[in-house]
Amino acid sequence: MRNDGEPAAGGRADTVRGTAGGNAPVPLSVLDLVTVGKGSTASEALRTSVDIVKLAERRGFHRYWVAEHHSMPGVASSSPAVILAHLAAHTDRIRLGSGGVMLPNHAPLVIAEQFGTLEAMAPGRVDLGLGRAPGTDGATAAALRRSDRLGEGADDFPQQLAELTRFLDDDFPDGHPYSRIHAVPGPVQATSDGGVQSPARPQIWLLGSSGFSARLAGVLGLPFAFAHHFSARNTIPALDLYRESFRPSEVLDAPYALIGAAALAAETEAEARRQVLTGALSMLRLRTGRPGLVPTPEEAEAHTFGLAESDFVDEWLGNIVHGTSEQVRAGLDDLAKRTGADELMITANAHGGEARLRSYELIADAYGLPTL
Template sequence: MSDTNHSRTLRDIPLSVLDLAPIIQGGTATDSFRNSLDLALHVERWGFLRYWLAEHHSMPSVASSATSVLIGHIAGGTTNLRVGSGGIMLPNHSPLVIAEQFGTLESLYPGRIDLGLGRAPGSDQRTARALRRDMRIGGEDFPELLEELRDYLRPRTEGTSTGVRAIPGEGLNIPIWLLGSSDFSARLAGLLGLPFAFAGHFSPNYMQTALQTYRHCFRPSEMLDTPYAMVGVNVMAADTDEKAQRLATSHFQAFLNIVRGNLQPIQPPVDNMDELWTEFEKISVQSQLRSSVIGSPDTVKQGLEDLLAATQADELMITTQMYHHADRIRSFEIVADIWKS
């Protein structure tokens, strides 16, 4: 599946969407879910391949905490999109429950469900404690939890049906992806011959190392003959560079609030971020978001082509945080136009 041709352009690869079902200041989760389905319908029409939802907890700006439930909502409202998790944070859950949930989703929407898995908590330690009955289970146990989950999904032959079974789940072809923001999951994905998705949208400093590790460690499997790497990227597109930069300030404020430990819904854009952050905070936020692509159609096209050239990704997953839903839709429309041009 991987293409090592360095002349490959944006039009040669699939584009997909990562959605956190953002809750804006003055909005509700109901609004967020309505907007997510509307965005999914638009990007399906524009030819995007996947629509993934991310698991986060105890965050006033994120409504996708019950990720499997929301996947069902999006899959039920669309026709062709692959819908999945970007990702399920496996240490938060019993592998059996995840096998059953995704077995149910795959049974309802055959051939359209992806199971992306991460090993981070997707929350702070206090929230992680509320989610887990046993805090001894954590990221270091991820390989064992992953193997348990994969075992539940394997077909059972005659005479091997003793023990715990995931029904629905076992024997279903549910693609498993490993997600990461460092090289841990990259190495594991390579060794297991699984596709790998890197969180370039918030961890750009480790991107090249993780991708190189994944490709170096890759061993062919029943699922993949060659490595398949997807890279997440923040894209804030608008009709002019100036408008895009202003709309992006909502995203900057969200990360600033994380730095400050002052979590809030997505805030309206502002004219000048320098009135809100200190120089240290500015450096911190910009370091995490330095791979973001922000600007007019020409600027965004160049930024995405540069990212593709640097990473040789097999697929890009676009995430866009904006205050106004109409601006978010327009941003994806611009990306779609660039992609097809």
């Protein structure tokens, strides 16, 4: 962190920018929600995550993120740091990170310690993506934060970010209440007797689905990830705001924008629609206060949608790139071109792990990604 009180961008450009593989126009990455389908368990969902991250590493996807959600039966990713530690044990090269950790839910020191530990487990390949929303409803957010932190939230995000960055860099100024507190593992170990400096620290990203984090990421010169998969209408305005606000930093001399894109490929167009309909029905239930496990394709096909429900599902499916592998490739290429995104992070939501695994394999094949 700089002495002017703003968080420094910390890290290096080569930990941010990816290299497009095969015939992909930009680097491709994976966002995993660790979805749990009906008739399945969280244990099975987490085993699927291991299978997918191994496939992603083998086929040259650039990074693999998991997202923090709470109180949702169909999403088993309430603890990103725990999941990432598990995935680190099964991988060697792919970047791993949070997409994201919801900063208002946690004390900055706790996040610094968790991700410092992850960095020690997987040196040089940890991303710390941070969001300012709670990732849940208000009551659950209150339960997470307890009474002494209820006043903190999205409005305090810049201050929380500054505090977290100082913990990661171990550079609180003399006289600060936290100047003698150190996030361990972290830089303090290098200044201890016989200590050795770690080569890297977690790379901070800001995540968002509106303009606030876009502008903040630009002002701080940080990489920015936008949730296009559930806020498509705001994508281009947010990216424009990020680029207009961007100031060069220690991390980046030019903006770097990643967008999350929902995409699912299958052997046929009909099968792809059958699979993505399960996610649409699951989201419909979530939005109407009835969260549950991801329904089976058979249940989704048999569901009778009311007029308003049909409109919601049609709009939701319209934001998902789905079809055969070539149709998905064409859709992703168009998305990258329309948005000018520097990287696409694909999330494939379906009832079963087999469909998701097959989708990533088909997309890799469509782009000619090599098997590493």
